[in-house]
Amino acid sequence: MAADPRGAPAPLLSVHDLKVHFFLGDGIVKAVDGVSFDVFPGEIFGIVGETGCGKSVAMRALLRIVEPPGRIVSGRILWRRSSRAEGPTSPTEQGGPGGNGVVDLAALPAGGPTMRAIRGAEIALIPQEPMAAFSPVHSVGGQIMEAIELHRGIHGSDARRLAAEICRQVGMPAPEQRLDDYAWQLSGGLRQRALIAMAVSCDPRLLVADEPTTAVDVTTQAQILRLLRRLQRERGAAVVFITHDLGVIAQMADRVMVMYLGRVMEQGPVDAIFHDAKHPYTQALLRSIPRLNSTTREHLPTISGSIPHPLNQPRGCPFHPRCPHAIPGTCDVRRPALRPVGEGHLASCFLYSDAEEPAVEGATPA
């Protein structure tokens, strides 16, 4: 994770072969099954995929808030801590090799002081549903100030002033009055802004936005996206943007990762993904988007079949039962590894590379 000698910046976040499994009574659901990606400072990294592909679980794993019966079984989440970071740096809390203020989040105790210092202050979450994300019996201002008081050591009226200032920055009119309101008293758009204010209040270097536009209408969606872009530019924060909406990804993201059934199908710069998709799954996804200029009376292309039951994942490449280019004897037996197919562009498909994942179950943790 050291800086690239060619001058490219070192990644802020580096995920290596992350596996998150859920141990249910009926069996083990491998929600995230070997995902690797990097996020660089100041960029917007989009994670896109259908429901059930594991993107939300991966997001929770980043913040170490995966709930039992799920847990991280293997992999590393390397995070570069900020130079101004305070907090315990005892050897036990460093968590694995890294050096240079890099810490492996997967090895830290989830509720320990280091992880809690990182959560909210260095990595912040913008949750999906604004109404449900606020407590119904506490004021919005109180919840915004809570993060400030917790991480920045500012209390009382100073915290309140800061909270109002942040609310103003996210475009809330008359923020001083809004602080005492409850979430259910605010309009949808204001609520969304309050949510974003709460997330950016401690100036995090990585924002994780969990489907921020799913619960809102199109006009509000445009406002939110503009706001996110502005904040990201102003504060230099990186954003991990999780969604199933390809259009939003095309608008917002710098680099994109396509997930399916807990694994990465393709990864790369947004232009490469959208104009030069290599993986059959990505191609099928893009084909299925209705276009304004398509001819009428034409069948909308779909992906044949349906998503398999999570307890019942296919052997070999997860997409092969629905893939028009599946190679019998290869795709249904061996799993493809993520390999470069272009400049900064990777795909996991036997059409491009013969490399395969090791078949060993339960790889040893880092």
Added chain:
Amino acid sequence: MLRFLIQRLLLLPILLAVFSIVVFALVQAPPGGFLTSYLATLASSGSSIDTAQVEALRKQFGLDQPFHVQYLLWVNGLLHGNLGLSLEYQRPNAELIQQYLLLTVLLALFSFVLTWVLAIPAGIYSATHPHSPLDYVLTVLNYVGVAIPNFMLALVLMWIAFSWLGLSVTGLFSPEYVQAPWSGARVVDLLKHIWVPTIVLGLGGTARLTRIMRANLLDELHKPYVVTARAKGLSEWRLVLKYPVRVAINPLVSTIGWYLPQLFSGSLIVATVMNLPNIGPLLLHALISQDMYLAGSVLMIYCFFTVIGTLISDLLLAWADPRIRMER
């Protein structure tokens, strides 16, 4: 909110008026009335009484008046603070009741505190550590606890205390303090005796409350606002107490107002078993001997407390939950 409060306050006297009619009808319902059982008691003890004396007694107690006149006389008395005369004890009811009322309320308060102190932490633990060994133990205790009748628990505890600890746990005072005026020593004596009835009454409610708290909290624990709080970096126990517990406890807070009168009237049976100076046994005895003014007065006190309790419940609910407060 204010409008709601005023509405309920105005309803109070109407409710009490209706109750007074019901209560009066109930105490008058047993056939015969006080005089019959009084005479029967006299007869069984050997003495007799002639018709003139019976008539005089009837007049003296006002039992010769028609029903509605008796009722109005009684209500009139109530409104003036005159709770009537106990036919049996030949003393003003207010005097009799006063002694016992304080102790009844005290017992109810102690039990209530015990219940909440035990149940809320147990419920929180059960919900946050589901399927842990302690959770299973607590669940079993809860189910069994709900199934045991109050007085049964009292009997068993009393038996255990008596057989194995050699304690006699009836009454609220040692013999020398029963009629004594209040003093520091009397208070200490009271505290020494009150813990057994407190445990009996308190445990009964604990099981029920723990189950409800656990169920409520389980509903809240996986909601998005809890996840958000965790994502902000709050420590686990702090965020559990601040957010889901606060929401889960709301419906319970509203039951406080209603629960106290429940305890009040529920302590009746236990008080009878344990021979406590409680207005419950007073009522029981009055009902059996048809001492109607005493019975009526005690019943009205119960009604009064219950109605006040319901009002307090609604107030507490509105205060605790801003969603309800704002929507009024």
Added chain:
Amino acid sequence: MAEHVEAAGIPDAVGLPALSNAGAAAAPVGLGGAAAEDRVSLASNWTLIWWRFRRHRLAMASALVLVVFYLVVLVPDFFSTQDPEATDARLAFIPVQPPALLDRGRLGLTVPGVTGRRNPVTLRMEWQVDAARRTPLHVLARGYRYRVLGLIPTDIHLLGTGVPARTGVGVGAEDGVYLLGTDRLGRDQWSRLMHATRTSMTVGLAAVALSVVLGALLGGVSGYLGGWLDVGIQRLIELLQSLPTIPVWLAMSAALPRDWPPQKVFFAISLILALVGWTTLGREVRGRFLSLREEDFVLAAELAGCSRYRIITRHMLPAMTSHIIATSTLAIPVLIISETSLSFLGLGIRPPAISWGVLLQEAQNIQTVAQAPWLLVPGVFVVIAVLAFNLVGDGLRDAADPYGR
């Protein structure tokens, strides 16, 4: 059982997962196939509820316990060993005689005998269990005569010593078996317990049935018709719920004349319990009716031209019946405890009728309990019955909830 079908378009049924397409190499384990889905979609509501209830092992076990209890309700005499009314002051406070299967290495059901000693001071008989003397116990033995369901005369009992007795006269201590000892009047506690079970379990049922009728009727009328009738019934419910329950029960029970026969008292007690208890159910039924009235399927029925009566009976009631049953099952234990408490105080079921509360009256003071702790056993039966009803009720409620797992 692993079958693969074109799964496109078949929705999930009751939690069964969507199946993978033909061509998937892996065989789904335990997921069933189209046949299982058909069974589920064709099953009636009651069948579904039964299947889901069956999976609650605790609830099933409790239901079994209740079945046993109600068998006792049907023929208490069969399960008794002695005439419950037979008194004999000499046999007072005989302790529990626990049956054993092994007697000095030989297999056979026996109970230890009792030896009595006259206390020189109080001149009363004091009994002790004598493990050395053993009385054999026979299954399906002959005992006192009785009538099954009041019709068929017989004298067969589940357990007995085989020594027949004349009704009303107790068997001597040497020939009798007192599985749960005797009380101060020398009455066999086990047999009395069997008869008490009948009364207590039936009062609960009767009171709940009355509650349901009152609650469903008034609540339904109130919810469906609305208007001033609704308001009136609402106020009535609030009034009744504001009354302090136990004192009011006491007052009502005290109003019953002392000379009424036990059956009349029984019905009166059930009525009293129901009169105050129906309000919870009434409120719930009303609430359900109100919310169901707004449901789209009711609107669809109205638009299709159904009569009001048909809508209520064919469309709305079935949506509520399972809920009502579950709620009623959970209400029975409350009523059982209430009846027990009332009878314990002497204001409920009265002797010579026997209920659990009446039996517990014998254990009212500490001295008696210390001397004869087995008198508390009826309380254990109360706890078991209440526990069983609660578990079954919980199971029913979970099984009947269409949105549950």
